[in-house]
Amino acid sequence: MRSLLAGLTALVIGVTAGSVPSDVAGANHRGSCTRHLLFCEDFERLPPGGASTLDWGIDTRNGTLTVERARRGNQVLHVHTVDNGRAFLRVDDFAAPGNRFYGRMRLRVDAFPTGPDWAHFTLVEATGTGSSEIVRPIGGQYAPTVPGIFWGVGADGGPTGDWTNWRESAPVVEDTWQCFEWHLDPADNRVAVWIDGVANPELTASTTEHGGNDVPFVLPEVNTVKIGWQLYQGGTTPGEFDLWIDDIALSTRRLGC
Numbered sequence: 001m002r003s004l005l006a007g008l009t010a011l012v013i014g015v016t017a018g019s020v021p022s023d024v025a026g027a028n029h030r031g032s033c034t035r036h037l038l039f040c041e042d043f044e045r046l047p048p049g050g051a052s053t054l055d056w057g058i059d060t061r062n063g064t065l066t067v068e069r070a071r072r073g074n075q076v077l078h079v080h081t082v083d084n085g086r087a088f089l090r091v092d093d094f095a096a097p098g099n100r101f102y103g104r105m106r107l108r109v110d111a112f113p114t115g116p117d118w119a120h121f122t123l124v125e126a127t128g129t130g131s132s133e134i135v136r137p138i139g140g141q142y143a144p145t146v147p148g149i150f151w152g153v154g155a156d157g158g159p160t161g162d163w164t165n166w167r168e169s170a171p172v173v174e175d176t177w178q179c180f181e182w183h184l185d186p187a188d189n190r191v192a193v194w195i196d197g198v199a200n201p202e203l204t205a206s207t208t209e210h211g212g213n214d215v216p217f218v219l220p221e222v223n224t225v226k227i228g229w230q231l232y233q234g235g236t237t238p239g240e241f242d243l244w245i246d247d248i249a250l251s252t253r254r255l256g257c
């Protein structure tokens with residue numbers, strides 16, 4: 001028995017070495033909000049149906065947020081929008097020590113836009129005080145010139161202008177659960193993104209390196225984080241969008257997937 005346990009221990013160490021600890025693996029219906037986090041929502045305690053909670057706000061226009069039962073009793077958030085609508089879960093009164101924090105969510109998008117040209121969508125927005133930049137760590141764009149649909153860090157509303165730095169190294173994947181993580185660090189106003197635990201060095205922004213006007217990019221002191229979906233142009237293909245989100249967490253340290 002001892003050798004079996006030693007072998008199992010070695011196996012577990014081998015699996016986790018080189019990656020951050022997982023607290024989502026096997027989470028399913030037991031939920032993932034088991035640690036002290038700045039914000040956490042696994043949708044397990046909410047009644048199925050139209051989302052309503054005192055823990056976060058709802059920001060919609062031609063869109064809905066619905067708590068649904070997925071596989072094995074796990075509950076998830078179904079985000080549904082029509083055309084250029086929006087539907088966001090909104091974390092208000094957010095405050096991270098030193099304005100430095102990580103975010104994580106699991107995500108499945110039924111279909112991304114293939115029209116109109118340059119259709120632009122946002123899934124995560126961070127805003128606050130001290131800078132008017134609306135920071136969009138998770139978003140993307142349909143690029144008809146490639147063609148393809150790609151993830152890219154972006155921003156709007158501030159001195160750097162309206163930009164989405166989509167990268168061909170980050171094509172979207174439809175109808176598949178993926179884990180997205182992001183980090184906002186005021187040290188050099190850096191945004192970083194991981195997909196399924198893998199960092200993509202092209203999905204980033206910093207004070208001097210970003211996709212906007214040639215002026216410094218400055219992160220706000222973040223007090224609001226929105227997670228969901230918005231598409232900005234009308235006349236979309238498809239005409240409606242559906243995505244499912246689970247295991248949302250905002251934390252002072254990286255959580256992994």
Ligand SMILES: [Ca+2]
Binds near residue numbers: 031042246
């Ligand atoms: Ca869940």
